[in-house]
Amino acid sequence: MVEQSLLLTDLYQLSMLEAYAAHGMAETAVFELFVRKLPPNRGFLVAAGLEQAVQFLESMRFTPDECAWLRDSRLVSPAFAGTLHDLRFTGDVEAMPEGTVFFPNEPILRVTAPLAQAQLAESRLINLLHFQTVIASKAARMVLAAPGKQLLDFGLRRAHGAEAALLTARASYLMGFAGTATVLANRVFGIPVFGTMAHSFIQAHDDEATAFERFARVRPQALTLLIDTYDTERGAAIVCALAPRLAAAGITIGAVRLDSGDLGRHARAVRAILDAAGLRGIRIFASGGLDEHGIQALCRDGAPIDGFGIGTSLAAAADAPVLDCAYKLQEYAGRPKRKLSEGKATWPGRKQVHRRYHDDGSIVADVVALADEPMPGEPLLQPIMRGGRRVVQLPTVHQARAHAASGLAHLPKALKRLEPEAIPVQLSHGIRHLAAGLDAALDTAPGRKPPS
């Protein structure tokens, strides 16, 4: 369900591994994964995907079949291909737990392992952690925009492929979505699955009333009827006419769904129609091109909508589908390293993120410091793997929901708004001092600037 092939990597990783092997470069490397800067519309991000990342590292190996293919492909030398079947991940990992709020330049994952292993892991580690972080960070905005509302992931059809659909269901559920429409996400991750009906079901019948009744009698539990195929208010009236007959058969209509037009106006009209018929128990569920701004506007206007189905804007995180993230070498063979490329320089050394809180539990600020630099505050990177095996039981996505919810609840007020306002992240003196020393040693050309 989640791709396992270690051939899902960039070719240069294999080339570099061969060069490392040829020159006996097998010392310990430290890589850190972090986001350089926030997208325009984000005040914070939420770390997600660690469970898949750890599974990837634990199962990191080339199958005999893949080794044979690599040998024949000539992408690496046949002799080197022959050595790859022994490759395993034997390193250490520290990481922020899934659902942790974080900010730019804060490592969310640190890999400490023999150089080849840490290098080879790069492509897929970024692929897994970047995407779920993108989705979790987007879903967080929707959850903040719609307090108390039921949110559902309807994104399968517009997600970027199968794995994106599955992991969108997971990352949005992590952040407080009630569930997903994607059946496979229920099987793979145990995420609650919800369903209504499509316009095609209505259209395939000669009239809506017949379509509603047939559907209701086959799927009476959690029954939701889609009422906007032809005329939303007329659809609501048909529901009112049908309800007593279904009630006589012991079937309760749980909700109606609106999927087009001015959702606030239709919701008010439909609510009035249902209430006038004594059907106050039928909930109103809305979908159709909604993002967090649309949801917030509806909630603030007091539209009588009880839940939202969100597809497009969630599954592709349409306003910020990518993050400027990187997985960079910070130390090799005990020596700190940094990259000085213009606009992409990195801070050297293995690091820790320390978070200080107000008495009410809300975030004051974070300090990024060297891992061995004493610093007050809660250390956010926690030991996850030692010697290639996990040393903690990772929370399931069900368990991680509480941590994510607490993180959102304790965001500073300015960060709960949809309009972004970044919290300051400070860099410790230790890191700045280390960087300055490295730059001097590298005899760097003048005029270079460290990352801001």
Added chain:
Amino acid sequence: MVEQSLLLTDLYQLSMLEAYAAHGMAETAVFELFVRKLPPNRGFLVAAGLEQAVQFLESMRFTPDECAWLRDSRLVSPAFAGTLHDLRFTGDVEAMPEGTVFFPNEPILRVTAPLAQAQLAESRLINLLHFQTVIASKAARMVLAAPGKQLLDFGLRRAHGAEAALLTARASYLMGFAGTATVLANRVFGIPVFGTMAHSFIQAHDDEATAFERFARVRPQALTLLIDTYDTERGAAIVCALAPRLAAAGITIGAVRLDSGDLGRHARAVRAILDAAGLRGIRIFASGGLDEHGIQALCRDGAPIDGFGIGTSLAAAADAPVLDCAYKLQEYAGRPKRKLSEGKATWPGRKQVHRRYHDDGSIVADVVALADEPMPGEPLLQPIMRGGRRVVQLPTVHQARAHAASGLAHLPKALKRLEPEAIPVQLSHGIRHLAAGLDAALDTAPGRKPPS
């Protein structure tokens, strides 16, 4: 490599199938997949993903294991779950060949099949065709922006999961990219794979010269050295010093890669440094946050860059990661159908797209007509499957490249520009007449508007 489980569907599809079965609704349905409107930055789209869509339909079945899981899940009734193991796709498909340029409201795929089969196919068909169409349409802009340049997909790490990475490699190669860095795409699709080196390789060494030489001796073919880790021009000078020693060993440096800073300025400086050293044969390759606008600007300015590696902006199609596409019921049991939802109404009936060309092969305009309505021009939807089996040999992605290239070459000049300008698509009288008749029959409320 590409997800096969039929549980990758929306729950409502299963609910509707159960209701169809309970009421004996097994007549032939016609669904069409189309895009409602272009994203802000697009003047045209390119159809892609048909090969995966056809493979999905051919192999559409629930495994015994999945049937058992469905039965136990209670998402459908146990009795209905027991019938699902017999489900196969036995229908017909017409579609635009991969690489065909298309416009809004033009069906790119039509499914004609027993209702349940055509309904169940919806979620994954959209998921597959939407995504590759998104990427092919984005890649087309890059190809148009950089005539004669080598373009490579570097998008694995920022693609939305594994399948997105694989299919990005495929869809961009379809449109004229030279290849990808993703090794698995080479194995699965035979797409040429390219690789350079990462900054971490340089950083792991004490100096660039050693790193370059070690890499060169291990991977002498198509050798590309990354020169911006510390200082781009200094990196170029190191390459000049190294080249004679490598040449003595029979190793030719193929290219240098720039990945940061002002790429045009650095490329000119590096070109001058290399040329002064008599290294005119070393090509300059650029990467780092490039999109089609950046590429076009560099090309127009005459920057001496021979090729581009494109990651982020390609793999997530960052400016237009989703299309407003739909798969809608157009006919059931021989009767045309339409949906009238506000802003989402559809045109009824099974349709064909007719394209007329100027003498030079460029597009004049398209007419969307009923399938049986006589109309001049080339019909774009071609028979693909009959009775659940393909009736044509689908072109491989390698073969489809020529069709895609021809489509781009014959775009009207106004559509070749990065600034969008949509070509008019006309709707036939037959479709308008059919829609009006249906609306009258449905006794639609006044004030509704057909789709524009």
